[in-house]
Amino acid sequence: MKLHWSPRSPFVRKVMIVLHETGLVDEVDLSRNVVAVQMPTPEAVLADNPLGKIPALVTEDGRRLIDSRVICEYLDLRAGTGLYPVEASARVAHLNWQALADGMTDVLLIWRTELNRETGPWQAVVDGWRVKVRAAMARLEAEAPEMERMPFGIGHVALVAALGQMDFRWPDCGWRDHFPQLAALAARLAERPSVAATAVEDDQGSDSGALTRGQLSFRA
Template sequence: MKHAMKLHWSPRSPFVRKVMIVLHETGQLDQVEQVRSVVAMHLPPNAAVMADNPLGKIPTLVVEDGTALFDSRVICEYLDHRAGGSLLGDRRFVQLRWQALGDGLIDLLLLWRTELSRPSGPWDAVTEGWRAKARAVMATLEAETPALAATPFGLGHVAIVCALGQLDFRWSDANWRDHFPQLAKLEAGWAARPSVAATAIVDDAPDGADVTAGKLRFNG
C-alpha cells in the first residue's frame, strides 16, 4: 500500500504521540507510513532523520510533495487543517494556549530527565526551578478543568494528554492524581477516547533504571 506521507516515529515519544492522536482523531492514520526512528540527546544524530530534518528531531512528517514538516505543533496544525480544522475550531487561541502549556511541561520533563542522568550529577538550581514550574503548570491545569471540560476535544487537550502521559511513563512515583483530583477525573475521560488508548506510550527499547524516581514531588 502506498502512503501519502511518511512519519519519523517512536512509540516512546510524547511529541510523536501528539501527532498520532491527531491522525486517529482526523481519520488520516492510513495515509501515513510510520518509520521507527531512534533519536536521543546522548546518541549521534540519526542520519535518516537528518536527511529530512536538519534538527535531527522527531516527529518529522514528509508530506505528499516531499516537504518535511517539524515540530509537533506545526505537524498537528497541518494535519488538522488538512482534515478541516475541527481540532482548533472557533477557539483557536484557547487551544493553542493549552497546547503551549502541555508542550512546555513535556519539554521541561524531558530536559529534567536528561539533566538527572549526567554522570557528574544534576545542577540542583536548575532542577529546583523545573520542579517549581512543573507544580505551577499542574496547578494551572487543575484550576482550568471546568474550561477544559466544557471545550470540545482539540489540540490543546491532545498536548495535555501527552504531558500527563509523560508523567505516568517517566515520573510515576510523583502520584500526580493524588494532588490534582479534578484533572485526574478529566484525564480518565480522555483516556477512554480511542485515539488516546491506541497511542499509549510503549517502552520498546528500555534504557536502564528510571533515573527520575523520587525526583518530582507535588507535596512539599
C-alpha cells in the same frame, strides 16, 4: 506520507492522536527512530529535520514538516477535523493549553536527561524545573473545568501527551492525588479511541522510572 516516529515520544504521540482523529493514520508509513540529545542523530532524521528531532513528517509531494505543532495543524487543515476552533476565544484557549502542556513536556524530557549526567545533575536548575512543573500542573488543575466543557481539540491532545509522559517517566510522582479535577479529565480523555490507541509503549525494555523516582513530588 512518512512520519519519523517513536512509541515513547510525547510529541510523536500528539501527531498520532491527530492522525487517528483525522482518519489519516492509514496514509502514513512510520519510520522508527531513537533520538536523544546525548546520542548521535540518525542520518534519516537529520535529512528530513535539520534540528534532528522527531516527529518529522514528509508529505506525498516531498514537503518536510517539523515540530508537532506544525504537523498537527497541517493534518487538521488537510482533513478539516476542527481540532483548532474557528471561534477566536476557543482557539486561543486551545493554543494556550497546548503551549503550557508542550512546555511542561519539554521540561520533563530535559530534566530526565540532566539526571543522566555523569557528574550529576545541576541542582539549582533541577530545583527550578520542579517549581515550573508544579506551577504548570496547578494552572492545568485550575483550568480543567473549562477544558472539560470544551469540545475535544489540540489543547486536549497536548495535555494527554504531557500527562502520559509524566506517567511513563515519573511514575511515582502521584500527581493524581494532588490534582483531582485534572485526574478526572484525564481519565475521561483516556477513553477516547485515539488516546487509547496511542498509549506510550516502552519498546526498548528500559526501566522508565529508574532515574526519576523521588525527583518530583507535589506535596506541599
